[in-house]
Amino acid sequence: MFFRVMDKARIADLVRGLSTEYEVIGPVAKGERFTFSVIEDPADLRLDFDTTILPPKKFFFPPEERMMRFRVADNEVVDDEAFASPRVLFGLHPCDINALLLMDNVFLGEFEDPYYKAYRDATLLVGVSCSPRETCFCNAWDTDEVHWGFDIFLTDLGDRYFVSVRSVMGAELLDRHVETSPITAEDTAEFQAVVREFKRAFPAKLDTSQLPLLLDAKFDDPVWDELGERCLSCGACSMVCPTCYCFDVRDDLDPDQRSGERKRVWDSCQFSEFSAVAHGQTFRESRASRVKYRYYHKQWGYLSKFERVLCVGCGRCTHACLADISPREVVTALVEGSEAR
Amino acid sequence: MTASTTYRQLKANPYRPWPARITSIVDLTEKEKLIEMRLIDEAAREAFSFDAGQFVEVSLFGVGEAPISISSAPSKQGFIELCVRRAGDVTSALHQKQCGDIIGIRGPFGRGFPFPEMKGHDVLLVAGGLGIAPLKSLINHIHDDRHDFGNVTILYGAKNPSEILFRQQFDMWKHREDFELIMTVDQPDETWDDEVGLVTKLFDRIDVDPARTYGAICGPPVMYRYVIDEMRKKEMDADRIYVSFERRMKCGIGKCGHCGVGHQYACIDGPVFNYWEAMNLQEAI
Numbered sequence: 339m340f341f342r343v344m345d346k347a348r349i350a351d352l353v354r355g356l357s358t359e360y361e362v363i364g365p366v367a368k369g370e371r372f373t374f375s376v377i378e379d380p381a382d383l384r385l386d387f388d389t390t391i392l393p394p395k396k397f398f399f400p401p402e403e404r405m406m407r408f409r410v411a412d413n414e415v416v417d418d419e420a421f422a423s424p425r426v427l428f429g430l431h432p433c434d435i436n437a438l439l440l441m442d443n444v445f446l447g448e449f450e451d452p453y454y455k456a457y458r459d460a461t462l463l464v465g466v467s468c469s470p471r472e473t474c475f476c477n478a479w480d481t482d483e484v485h486w487g488f489d490i491f492l493t494d495l496g497d498r499y500f501v502s503v504r505s506v507m508g509a510e511l512l513d514r515h516v517e518t519s520p521i522t523a524e525d526t527a528e529f530q531a532v533v534r535e536f537k538r539a540f541p542a543k544l545d546t547s548q549l550p551l552l553l554d555a556k557f558d559d560p561v562w563d564e565l566g567e568r569c570l571s572c573g574a575c576s577m578v579c580p581t582c583y584c585f586d587v588r589d590d591l592d593p594d595q596r597s598g599e600r601k602r603v604w605d606s607c608q609f610s611e612f613s614a615v616a617h618g619q620t621f622r623e624s625r626a627s628r629v630k631y632r633y634y635h636k637q638w639g640y641l642s643k644f645e646r647v648l649c650v651g652c653g654r655c656t657h658a659c660l661a662d663i664s665p666r667e668v669v670t671a672l673v674e675g676s677e678a679r
Numbered sequence: 680m681t682a683s684t685t686y687r688q689l690k691a692n693p694y695r696p697w698p699a700r701i702t703s704i705v706d707l708t709e710k711e712k713l714i715e716m717r718l719i720d721e722a723a724r725e726a727f728s729f730d731a732g733q734f735v736e737v738s739l740f741g742v743g744e745a746p747i748s749i750s751s752a753p754s755k756q757g758f759i760e761l762c763v764r765r766a767g768d769v770t771s772a773l774h775q776k777q778c779g780d781i782i783g784i785r786g787p788f789g790r791g792f793p794f795p796e797m798k799g800h801d802v803l804l805v806a807g808g809l810g811i812a813p814l815k816s817l818i819n820h821i822h823d824d825r826h827d828f829g830n831v832t833i834l835y836g837a838k839n840p841s842e843i844l845f846r847q848q849f850d851m852w853k854h855r856e857d858f859e860l861i862m863t864v865d866q867p868d869e870t871w872d873d874e875v876g877l878v879t880k881l882f883d884r885i886d887v888d889p890a891r892t893y894g895a896i897c898g899p900p901v902m903y904r905y906v907i908d909e910m911r912k913k914e915m916d917a918d919r920i921y922v923s924f925e926r927r928m929k930c931g932i933g934k935c936g937h938c939g940v941g942h943q944y945a946c947i948d949g950p951v952f953n954y955w956e957a958m959n960l961q962e963a964i
Contacts, residue, residue, distance in 0.1 A: 405694055408740035413781045418692050448947075449693045449932035557961055584936030587929060589741050598741055600694075605936070612937060615927050616745065616766035619900070621940070621962065631939065634961065639942035 340509070342501040342518035343525050344492070349499075350380035355515025356426050360462065363397065364428035365390055377428065385429050385466050385492075389652060393580030394427055394434050395441065398457040401577075405453065405587070405600045416597065420456035427461055431468045433650040435488050436481040437580030438463070443644045444583050462507060465491035467532070470540045473653030475666055477537070478544035481650040493529055500529040544651075544666055545673050550638040552672050557630075561671045566626025568661040573606030575632070575655035575663075581648045582606070607631050633668055686722035693932050696738035696783025697723050701776055702758065707844050711809070712774055713750070715760045718784065724757050731816035732791030732923055732951040735759065736931045737773060738783030745769035746928035748950070749787065750812040752819030759784065762812035762844065788931040789950050792817050792921055797893045801829040803885070803915075805906050807836050807878055807898025811844050813923050814897050818858075825857055832859045832885055836878030836898075839866040861885070879905045887913040894920040903964045907954055920954040924963065 344352075356362050362377045365387040372387040374394055406418035438458075445454035465488040476482040484491065489508030492499040501518060503509045512518060576582040586605040591598035605612060608628050613621040622628045640648035649665065656664035689697050699716040707713050718724040734748040745767060751760035765774045776782065794817070802821060806814045814833075821828055833852070837843045843862065852858045861881045863874035874881060878898075887910075894910050896903060903922055910920050926938035926945035933947035941960030943949065957963050 406692075410741045413696070413698065413738070413740050413783050415695055418688075418695050420692075444934055449934070451934060452692050452694075554961070583934065585930075585934070586937075587744065587935070589743055591741050595741075600740065602935075607936060607939065613927055613939070615925055616764075616770065621926065627962070634942065635936075635939060639939065642942045 340503050341521045341526075342503065342512065343495075343521050344499045344501050344516060344518045346498055348516050348518075349383070349385070352512070352516040353377060353380040353383060353428065356428070356511060359424070359511075361423060361425040362428050363425060374427070374429075383429065385494075387429070388468075388471050389431070389654060389657075391654075392578060393437060393652065393654065394430060395437070395580050395583075397425075397427060397461065398438065398441065398454055399445070399583060399585075399604075402601055402603045403453060405602055407597065407599050408589075409597050410591070411596065418452075420452040422457040422460035424460050425462070426464060428464045429466045430463055430488070431652075432465065432484040433474075433476045433481050433652040434580055435463060435465050435484045436476075437650045437652070439487045440581050440640075440644070440646060440648055440650070441583055443646075462505075462511070463488045463490075464508075467491075467493040467536065469536060471653065472541055473656040473664070473666075474540065474651060475544045475653065476651035477540050478546050478669075479647055479649060479651055482537070482540075493532060495525070495528050495532060498525075500525055500532075544669055546669060547673055549647075549669060549673060550641055553634050553638045556672055559672065561668070562626045562630045565629045565663055565668065566624055568663060569608070569625045569629045570661055571608050571610065571625055571628065572660060573608045574658040574660065576606035576608060577604060578654040578658040580650060580652055580654070581636070584612075607635070629663070633665075637669075686720055686726075689720065689723055693785070694930070696736070696740075696744075696785050698781050699759065699784045701778050701780050701782065704776070704778055707762070708842055710766075710842075711762055711764045711844060713760060713762050714773065714776070715751070715758055716782065716784065717758055719781070727757075727759070727787070729753050729787035730791030730794060731820045732813050732921075733787040733789050734813075734928065734931070734950065735761070735784050735786035735788065736928070737761065737763075737769060738785060739769055739772050740783065742772045743769050744783075744785070744929065745773075746788075746931060746946070748813035748816070748923070750815045752816055752823060754820065754823045762809065762815070764809050785931060788928070789946055790948065792895055792923075792951050793893075794820060797821075798824070798827045799829075801831070801888060801892040802895065803832045803834070803887060803892055803910070804895045805834045805878060805898070805910075806896075807902040807906075808838065808842070809844070810897035810899070810902075810923070811835055812897075814895060815845060815848075817895055818852075822858075829891060830859065831857065832861075834861050834863075834878050834881045834885070836863045836865070836881075836902075839864050840868050840871045859885070877905070878902070879909050882909040882913070887915065889914040889916065892919065895923075896921065897923040900925070903957075907964070910954075917955040917958065918953045921951055922954060922957055922964070923951045924949055924957075926950065 364383045365372045407416040445451040489505040491502040585602040636648040698719045703715040705713040736744045738744045747761045750762045928938040928946040929935045938945040
C-alpha cells in the first residue's frame with residue numbers, strides 16, 4: 339500500500355476526472371438523510387454523511403434483478419448474460435466495505451454467482467473515514483477498520499485527506515485525475531491522532547464474549563419471546579442490512595405467455611413463508627423463532643463457515659426497526675442477561 | 680435445446696437449468712409419478728454424476744423450481760429418475776408433462792449418504808411415505824454392490840396400502856434373500872395382510888448388531904425423533920445414523936437462504952446429516 343495527501347478542495351477534481359471514465363456513485367442528501375446515487379455534480383457529493391438509508395449492496399445485488407430470459411415452449415434460456423458498466427462507488431465507510439467482503443464469501447465462493455461477480459468486477463471502491471454515531475457498533479466486530487477490498491481510502495485530516503492506495507487501478511486514477519503530494523511524518527502523525535480520536539468517540543463497546551456459544555446455550559431464553567412479541571415481521575432489518583443476502587426467485591411471464599424473465603428479489607427470514615416447503619409446513623412459525631434465527635445465522639451460522647460474524651455494526655437496522663429492536667439490545671440481553679438492558 | 684447452447688454456457692452459470700428430455704413416466708399412486716429424464720447435452724450428461732441422497736432442482740420456466748431428491752441409483756449413468764408428488768405449483772405442472780417434453784435440471788446438489796463408509800456393514804433403512812424415494816436410490820446402489828454389504832433391512836411405513844410406492848420392486852425384493860423388507864400401514868384395507876401401525880413398531884421384529892450397522896432414515900419430519908429413539912435403543916452410534924431433511928432448497932447452492940437448518944444450509948451441508956450433526960442443528964429434529 340502506498341500513501342498520498344490530497345487537499346480537500348481537490349475532491350471535485352477527482353470526482354470530475356473519474357466521471358469521464360466511470361459512472362460515479364456516492365452519498366447525496368435525501369431529505370434529512372442520505373442515499374447512494376449517481377453523482378451528476380461533484381458539489382452534490384456529501385462525504386460528511388453519517389450513513390445511507392440503504393447500503394451499497396443494491397449496486398451488486400439489486401432489490402429486483404433479471405437472472406435470465408426464457409422461452410416457455412422448449413423450456414430454454416434465451417439470455418442469461420450478466421452485464422455491468424464500469425463505475426466507481428465513492429465514499430464508502432469501512433463498515434460498508436467490510437460488508438461487501440462478507441457478501442463476497444457467499445457470492446464469489448463455491449458456485450460463483452455470475453450476476454454479483456459482473457457488478458463486483460466492474461466497480462471500483464473509494465472509501466472514506468467517518469465518525470461514529472450512537473447506533474454504531476462496528477468496533478465490536480473489528481469492522482471499524484478496513485485493510486483491503488478498496489482501491490482508494492480517504493481519511494479526513496480536516497483540511498486534507500490522508501490517501502491510502504490499495505490497487506494499481508486506484509493509483510493510476512489518482513495519478514491521472516488529481517494533484518496529490520507525498521506524505522510527511524506530520525501527516526502520518528495526524529492520521530494516527532485522527533484514528534485514536536475515532537476509536538475514542540464510540541459509545542460503550544458492545545460485549546460479545548462467547549456470543550456464538552451463548553446463542554446455543556441460551557437458545558430457549560425468554561428474551562426471544564419478548565423480542566418476538568415486539569417484532570412486526572416487516573423485514574425492514576433485512577432490507578437495510580448490508581450483509582443480508584437472502585433472495586426469492588420468481589418467473590414473470592410476458593403478456594404473450596410464451597416467454598418471460600426469471601428474477602430474483604430480496605427476501606427476509608422474518609417472513610413466515612420464508613421456510614415453507616411444498617405442502618405448507620414452515621419450520622419457523624413463531625415470530626420469536628424468526629427473530630432468533632436472524633441473529634443465530636449472523637452470529638453463528640455464517641461464522642461457522644467463514645470465521646466472521648455476518649454483521650458490520652452499521653446500525654441501519656436499529657434505525658429501520660419500527661419496534662425499536664437493536665442488535666445492541668439483543669446481544670447485551672444474551673451476554674449480560676435480560677436485566678442488564 | 681438450441682444448437683447454440685454449449686456446455687461452457689451451462690457451466691458458467693449455476694442458476695441456468697440444463698435441458699433434459701422426459702424419457703418415461705409411470706403413475707405410481709394418485710399423487711405420485713415416477714419420471715425419468717435424460718440430459719440432452721452430451722457433455723452435461725457425462726459430467727452428471729451423483730451420490731444417493733443428493734437432489735436436483737427441477738426448473739419449469741414460467742412456473743418456477745422445486746428441489747427433488749433423485750430416486751435412481753448413481754450407477755444408472757445418463758438417466759435421472761425422480762419420484763414426484765403433486766404438492767405445489769412446480770410439481771403440479773410437472774405432472775402435466777408428457778414423454779418427450781423438455782424440462783430443466785440443475786444439480787446434483789448437496790451431500791448424500793456416505794456410501795463408501797457404509798460398505799462392509801449392515802444397513803438398516805427406515806422410510807415413511809415419500810421418504811422412500813431418496814432411500815430407493817441408496818437401496819438400488821447397495822443392490823449394485825450387494826456383496827460389499829452385510830444384512831440389509833428395510834422398514835417402510837405408509838398411510839394406507841394404496842400409497843405404497845415402488846410396490847412391484849418391493850415385491851421383487853421381498854422374494855430375494857438379500858434384503859429383508861417389512862412394511863406397515865396406518866390404515867389397512869381388505870387386501871392388506873401385513874403389519875398395521877407406525878413404522879417404529881417394526882423394530883420389535885428385527886435384530887441389530889450395533890457395532891456393524893449404519894442407519895438411514897427418510898420420511899415426514901414428525902417421524903425422525905421416534906425412529907432415532909428406536910435405533911438408539913438398539914445401541915446404534917449417533918454418527919452412524921443418517922437422516923435426510925426436507926427443507927426449502929430454492930437455489931440449491933447455499934445463497935438464497937431458504938433452507939437454513941440450525942447453523943447450516945440443507946442444500947450444501949445436507950440434506951443428509953448424521954444424527955450427531957443433526958443433534959447440533961437447532962430445531963432440526
